[in-house]
Amino acid sequence: MEPNQNKKVVTRFAPSPTGFMHVGGVRTALYAWAYARKNNGTFILRIEDTDKAREVEGSIEHIMKSLKWLGVEWDEGPDIGGPNTPYKQSERLDSYKKYAQILIDKGFAYADPFTEEEVEIFRKKAEADKKPFLYREYRPENPPVWDGSMPLRFKVPQIKSYEWDDLVRGHLKAGEEALDDFILIKSDGYPTYNFAHIIDDLEMGVTHIMRGDEFISSVPKFLSLYDALEIKRPEFVMLPPIMGPDGKKKLGKRDGAKDILDYEKEGYLPEAMINFLAYIGWNPGGEKEVISKKEFIELFDIDKIHISGGKFNEEKLDWINKEHIKLLNEKIVKENILKWLPEFLKNEKLVPLIRERISKWSDVKIMVDSGELDFFYKKPEIDPSLLLFKNTNKKIIENNLNEVIKVFNELEKFEFENIKEILNKISESKENRGQVLHPVRYALSGLSKSPDPFIISFILGKEETLERLKSATLKLENL
Numbered sequence: 001m002e003p004n005q006n007k008k009v010v011t012r013f014a015p016s017p018t019g020f021m022h023v024g025g026v027r028t029a030l031y032a033w034a035y036a037r038k039n040n041g042t043f044i045l046r047i048e049d050t051d052k053a054r055e056v057e058g059s060i061e062h063i064m065k066s067l068k069w070l071g072v073e074w075d076e077g078p079d080i081g082g083p084n085t086p087y088k089q090s091e092r093l094d095s096y097k098k099y100a101q102i103l104i105d106k107g108f109a110y111a112d113p114f115t116e117e118e119v120e121i122f123r124k125k126a127e128a129d130k131k132p133f134l135y136r137e138y139r140p141e142n143p144p145v146w147d148g149s150m151p152l153r154f155k156v157p158q159i160k161s162y163e164w165d166d167l168v169r170g171h172l173k174a175g176e177e178a179l180d181d182f183i184l185i186k187s188d189g190y191p192t193y194n195f196a197h198i199i200d201d202l203e204m205g206v207t208h209i210m211r212g213d214e215f216i217s218s219v220p221k222f223l224s225l226y227d228a229l230e231i232k233r234p235e236f237v238m239l240p241p242i243m244g245p246d247g248k249k250k251l252g253k254r255d256g257a258k259d260i261l262d263y264e265k266e267g268y269l270p271e272a273m274i275n276f277l278a279y280i281g282w283n284p285g286g287e288k289e290v291i292s293k294k295e296f297i298e299l300f301d302i303d304k305i306h307i308s309g310g311k312f313n314e315e316k317l318d319w320i321n322k323e324h325i326k327l328l329n330e331k332i333v334k335e336n337i338l339k340w341l342p343e344f345l346k347n348e349k350l351v352p353l354i355r356e357r358i359s360k361w362s363d364v365k366i367m368v369d370s371g372e373l374d375f376f377y378k379k380p381e382i383d384p385s386l387l388l389f390k391n392t393n394k395k396i397i398e399n400n401l402n403e404v405i406k407v408f409n410e411l412e413k414f415e416f417e418n419i420k421e422i423l424n425k426i427s428e429s430k431e432n433r434g435q436v437l438h439p440v441r442y443a444l445s446g447l448s449k450s451p452d453p454f455i456i457s458f459i460l461g462k463e464e465t466l467e468r469l470k471s472a473t474l475k476l477e478n479l
């Protein structure tokens with residue numbers, strides 16, 4: 001019963017379909033996938049659906065959709081099959097039965113005849129003796145023949161302490177108390193995780209098991225089962241947890257641990273998401289913080305995975321996403337920004353201005369909703385007294401505005417660079433540049449804080465700019 005001995009790396013992501021994919025699950029998938037890709041190995045998607053009570057409808061589709069959004073493609077899986085099909089545990093019951101029988105034949109499994117009440121008595125006794133409750137201390141003397149109506153329990157062949165190597169944590173040990181007669185097959189006919197994953201990993205030839213480090217305390221149990229079945233242990237790679245922003249406890253829903261597809265809806269880039277999640281718990285070393293998917297695969301290695309948990313920080317995600325937007329070509333940026341703009345603001349000229357100010361596409365909507373872009377399609381309300389830059393005499397401002405109107409009128413090419421050049425030239429000839437730039441900016445936007453007058457004039461266009469400047473000048477006359 002040797003596992004697949006060829007040297008090819010085989011990893012798997014084995015989620016339970018118990019709800020949406022959260023960032024922790026995604027990161028596990030990313031590491032297993034990257035490791036397989038880097039080593040020209042195989043990456044398997046396996047659905048661990050043996051806890052029917054916890055199953056949530058639609059989760060399997062959701063898991064696949066999430067991985068597809070990220071571009072994490074699997075080589076074998078429930079939808080595409082593969083040499084070890086099926087890839088859903090609920091469809092692999094025959095395999096578990098086969099190995100259960102092998103264990104029964106070897107004397108390493110027994111039907112558990114005890115009722116809940118009897119187990120409660122054992123538990124109380126252990127409590128009274130101030131000892132941990134272990135099933136193996138209450139083994140039935142003459143267990144009935146297992147007919148599937150009772151749970152099938154593993155009979156730990158040898159009570160001993162175990163040692164093993166974990167590729168992240170190094171050499172680990174655990175005492176005898178970590179071993180117990182755990183359930184292999186429940187009375188509903190489904191196997192437990194402890195049993196099923198070992199059989200699947202064996203049959204699927206998995207070489208490296210990557211999973212969250214909450215499974216560390218169960219490893220001795222797994223090892224005793226590998227021994228009982230005389231199968232070679234795969235490599236263990238226990239991944240550090242993702243911690244909440246305070247770094248003190250595991251990331252929970254209250255810290256904003258959300259559905260990975262919510263990030264898609266908010267307009268994050270999948271590559272940025274990969275970059276961000278990959279760096280929680282792993283770092284290739286060096287200064288580089290922004291990496292592509294391809295670089296992630298090239299740089300990924302198990303020995304750079306951290307032992308302690310990394311913090312989940314959405315501000316960091318926003319920063320990384322902004323950096324990834326900078327790497328996109330103009331056409332894609334334009335398409336996305338325009339897509340997020342309402343009809344009345346769909347103006348290509350707004351793209352460079354918006355691009356500077358967003359971290360993710362949904363920020364475009366936030367900008368629109370805040371009203372800060374309203375003046376681009378609606379004439380602003382002007383309070384003429386606010387045109388006066390630092391108490392500059394009204395006449396000076398009026399003259400300056402008229403000068404700009406005149407020069408703009410004559411400007412043939414009303415392009416950003418030309419506008420900037422001419423406005424700078426006029427403003428530099430004055431006592432203070434603000435005496436020109438401020439009234440122009442305010443006359444055009446009606447806001448005390450807004451983008452610079454060059455970009456606003458360019459976006460509004462010659463006609464609208466002149467109209468707004470003239471109307472402000474008129475108001476100033478009447479002040």
Ligand code: GLU
Nearest residue numbers: 014015016048197210211
């Ligand atoms: N089905 C387990 C879970 O979702 C996966 C553990 C493993 O990768 O072995 O937690």
